[in-house]
Amino acid sequence: MERIIYCLTGRSANVVVPIETSETADGFEFVEVKPGRVIRVRHIIPDRQVVEDESGPAGSIPCKRKISVFRNGQLYIENLSEAVRAEVLDGQNGENGAEPNSTVEVEVSDCNSTTPSAAAPQHCKANGDNVVTQQPQPGQQRRRRKPKRTVVIDCERQISCCKGSHSDVVLFFIHGVGGSLDIWGHQLDFFAQLGYEVVAPDLAGHGASSVPQVSAAYTFYALAEDVRAIFKRYARKRNILVGHSYGVSFCTFLAHEYPEEIHKMVMINGGGPTALEPSICSVFNLPACMLQCLSPCLSWSFLKAGFAHQGAKEKQLLKDSNAFNVSSFVLRAMMSGQYWPEGDEVYHAEITVPTLLVHGIYDRFVPVEEDQRMAEILILAFLKIINEGSHMVMMECPDTVNTLLHEFFLWQPDVPKKPKQEAKPTPTKLSTTNRDTRPSTPERTSKTKNK
Numbered sequence: 187m188e189r190i191i192y193c194l195t196g197r198s199a200n201v202v203v204p205i206e207t208s209e210t211a212d213g214f215e216f217v218e219v220k221p222g223r224v225i226r227v228r229h230i231i232p233d234r235q236v237v238e239d240e241s242g243p244a245g246s247i248p249c250k251r252k253i254s255v256f257r258n259g260q261l262y263i264e265n266l267s268e269a270v271r272a273e274v275l276d277g278q279n280g281e282n283g284a285e286p287n288s289t290v291e292v293e294v295s296d297c298n299s300t301t302p303s304a305a306a307p308q309h310c311k312a313n314g315d316n317v318v319t320q321q322p323q324p325g326q327q328r329r330r331r332k333p334k335r336t337v338v339i340d341c342e343r344q345i346s347c348c349k350g351s352h353s354d355v356v357l358f359f360i361h362g363v364g365g366s367l368d369i370w371g372h373q374l375d376f377f378a379q380l381g382y383e384v385v386a387p388d389l390a391g392h393g394a395s396s397v398p399q400v401s402a403a404y405t406f407y408a409l410a411e412d413v414r415a416i417f418k419r420y421a422r423k424r425n426i427l428v429g430h431s432y433g434v435s436f437c438t439f440l441a442h443e444y445p446e447e448i449h450k451m452v453m454i455n456g457g458g459p460t461a462l463e464p465s466i467c468s469v470f471n472l473p474a475c476m477l478q479c480l481s482p483c484l485s486w487s488f489l490k491a492g493f494a495h496q497g498a499k500e501k502q503l504l505k506d507s508n509a510f511n512v513s514s515f516v517l518r519a520m521m522s523g524q525y526w527p528e529g530d531e532v533y534h535a536e537i538t539v540p541t542l543l544v545h546g547i548y549d550r551f552v553p554v555e556e557d558q559r560m561a562e563i564l565i566l567a568f569l570k571i572i573n574e575g576s577h578m579v580m581m582e583c584p585d586t587v588n589t590l591l592h593e594f595f596l597w598q599p600d601v602p603k604k605p606k607q608e609a610k611p612t613p614t615k616l617s618t619t620n621r622d623t624r625p626s627t628p629e630r631t632s633k634t635k636n637k
Contacts, residue, residue: 214394217387219415223403226394227387227416228367228374234351234381244346245599249538249565254333261531262333265565335532343538343566346424348449348595350381354423355449357595359386360413362431363520364488364512366393369430371506372584373591380592385420387413389433391516404516405523406462410439417444424449426595430580431455431551432520435462435529441539452591454544455577458556459534459563462526478514491550492577503581534563541567542594544587546575 213230250266348355357377359370367374367386374384388395389409402408413436417425425448429437434456441448469484493500512520541564545557554571561569570590575583 217416217419219412222396223390223398223412224396225387225390225412225416226367227385227420229420230374230378230384232350232378232381232383244344247343247345247566247599249339249341249343251339251535251565253337253339253532253535255335255337255532256331257334261535263535263563267565337532337536339536339538339565341538343540345449345540345598347598348424348426350377352424353383355382355595356420356422356425357382357384358417358420358425358427358437359384360427360429360433360436361386361389361392362429362433364392364517365430365433366511368393368506369578369581370428373428373580373588376584376588377592382595383422385416387416389413391520392512397513397516401519401523404519406435406526408523410436413440414443421447423447426450426452428452428591429454429456431457431577432524435526438529438534438537441537441541442533445538448539450594451539451541452544452594453541453557453560454580454587455546455549455552456543456557456560457552458559459529459531461528461530461533462524464522464524468521472518474513474515474518481514484517493582494546494548494574494576495582500582503578531563534560535565538565542590543567543569544579544590545569545571546577546579546582547571547573548576549579551577 213228215227215229217225217227219225248267252264252266254262254264256262359367359373361367361369367388370386374386377384390403390412391397398404417440427437427440427448427450429435429452431454434453437451437453438456441451489496489500489504493503543557543561545552545554547554557569561567572579572583572586574586580587
């Protein structure tokens with residue numbers, strides 16, 4: 187049945203050079219992640235003069251938090267680090283920094299329970315130690331709830347400046363549904379000129395990668411394994427992930443699986459920290475042949491919702507970047523394969539990788555509230571909002587996005603200075619000629635008694 191629908195869609199299969207004869211041309215490579223599953227990758231290693239890391243010692247930030255998950259679905263996060271989030275957010279996002287040693291209460295999932303015990307505490311008071319305590323109502327017996335699961339994070343993150351001249355730094359760019367590596371054209375050229383090594387793959391069924399003919403090849407887990415294979419092939423000591431839309435989920439997956447190898451991460455219009463689940467009532471659940479007939483309407487809808495302005499410039503950007511130029515079969519399989527129940531708020535709260543969130547204010551796919559929620563859940567994260575951009579903000583405002591990313595790559599926390607130890611004065615022995623031999627006065631005697 188899948189092959190019949192595949193023929194009815196009328197899409198042209200992507201042309202992929204066999205892995206045995208593929209060669210690097212203009213920075214493009216073809217990697218066979220599985221037998222018959224070939225991924226096109228743009229890999230640029232610029233000619234640069236490698237220098238030693240002159241940024242000095244890396245800044246160390248303690249990541250300490252306690253995550254409690256209750257049976258009613260409530261998630262209670264207690265940040266135990268001393269001024270971690272306040273320092274990071276104040277340096278990068280102005281006055282939106284969180285309080286140190288703060289507590290955050292959120293709901294992991296929607297609960298149908300309406301009992302008072304399932305609701306969040308309404309009578310809370312902060313004491314002098316910034317610890318939130320619940321005040322019981324009069325006449326109500328205080329009952330302490332036991333969490334279903336408790337996760338304690340206690341580690342030190344070494345964060346250093348990542349320059350283009352450093353040979354151990356690699357930038358990975360992951361696109362989302364309907365895109366290709368070409369949507370990163372401005373970013374790849376910009377950072378390659380600065381000396382960075384960049385890697386950008388085409389997801390399966392997108393760009394010039396192979397097009398499997400079964401829907402199971404486009405599930406989240408199948409695509410995540412492809413991204414993992416690309417990452418393990420090109421990874422170095424300090425790796426930086428940059429994801430857009432659906433590609434943010436794959437970056438989150440890698441950051442959770444390899445926290446020591448991922449140095450920093452950037453999320454561009456990625457949405458909130460919720461588990462993925464395909465929508466039942468969606469136009470993408472229609473048969474592939476019907477989606478093929480509706481493709482002009484879908485392209486127009488994407489142009490309207492993905493860009494702040496809908497003009498000839500934006501149409502040319504979509505055409506040049508080969509974005510949203512996938513078959514209806516692949517598009518339907520991608521949307522129905524977005525099932526990732528593990529990626530809930532607890533999963534994101536466990537990530538300790540420093541993260542920059544970039545959001546285009548006119549984005550109609552991802553509300554700004556979702557990225558704000560993501561910034562609250564992550565332990566080391568801050569949010570930047572671009573007022574001129576939408577969902578494809580890296581194409582609409584390339585200079586602004588490139589500047590934000592570059593500043594984030596170069597950022598590192600200040601190394602605390604060790605306090606100087608003052609030399610203790612050596613006691614001097616008084617000679618008998620200089621010793622005070624005056625008789626004790628009443629005033630001197632009273633001081634001695636009060637000591």
